Amino acid sequence: MSCLLIIDVQNDFMKDGSLEVENANDIIKPINDIRNNCSFDLVALSKDWHPENHISFASTHNKKPYDSIITKSNNTQLLFPDHCIQNTKGSEINKDLIVKDKDIIINKGLDKEVDSFSSFYDNDKKSKTELHDILKKHSIVNVYICGLATDFCVLASCLDSVSCGFKTYFIEDCSKGVSKNGTDQSLQKMKDNGIIFINSLDLIQNKNN
Numbered sequence: 001m002s003c004l005l006i007i008d009v010q011n012d013f014m015k016d017g018s019l020e021v022e023n024a025n026d027i028i029k030p031i032n033d034i035r036n037n038c039s040f041d042l043v044a045l046s047k048d049w050h051p052e053n054h055i056s057f058a059s060t061h062n063k064k065p066y067d068s069i070i071t072k073s074n075n076t077q078l079l080f081p082d083h084c085i086q087n088t089k090g091s092e093i094n095k096d097l098i099v100k101d102k103d104i105i106i107n108k109g110l111d112k113e114v115d116s117f118s119s120f121y122d123n124d125k126k127s128k129t130e131l132h133d134i135l136k137k138h139s140i141v142n143v144y145i146c147g148l149a150t151d152f153c154v155l156a157s158c159l160d161s162v163s164c165g166f167k168t169y170f171i172e173d174c175s176k177g178v179s180k181n182g183t184d185q186s187l188q189k190m191k192d193n194g195i196i197f198i199n200s201l202d203l204i205q206n207k208n209n
């Protein structure tokens with residue numbers, strides 16, 4: 001059984017968004033191609049879904065984006081422009097991405113005090129979303145992950161997917177990173193953790209997901 005997990009393809013991370021990832025819109029076509037040509041047992045889409053004044057917002061701390069703070073649990077929190085505030089245009093999944101009625105939406109980052117890059121666990125690893133339980137319930141073995149951004153939420157989701165015991169694939173041409181350096185390091189970390197790299201054409205041609 002297989003699941004396609006699409007991370008944070010939301011307006012704020014795309015062209016003209018508050019936390020725009022360069023060329024993010026280029027991933028929509030290959031993801032849609034996969035949706036049109038492959039059948040997965042489950043498709044889940046994660047959404048960064050923050051309350052106002054979230055801990056990850058520079059504005060919450062009167063700091064500048066990309067400064068950092070130390071959280072109560074002694075973790076370093078990188079700060080970002082306000083983004084993906086619940087029920088705003090910026091938090092909506094991009095309208096050009098295919099989303100089907102039976103797709104599962106996983107909201108993350110709802111706790112004002114803890115950020116959540118991964119769609120499985122928050123950054124403190126103290127609370128989890130419903131994703132792991134849903135994947136177990138559907139007897140999922142293979143998880144195919146793509147989206148935004150490679151060096152943050154995609155990386156964290158890939159690593160958690162592996163640690164939860166799923167055979168984990170990273171769909172490279174369906175993902176974009178924030179920085180070249182961060183992305184290179186993230187790809188290495190994925191390789192070191194046994195994540196398998198594929199692209200959309202591999203999936204479409206093999207159709208063996």
Ligand SMILES: [Zn+2]
Nearest residue numbers: 048056084109
């Ligand atoms: Zn966020």
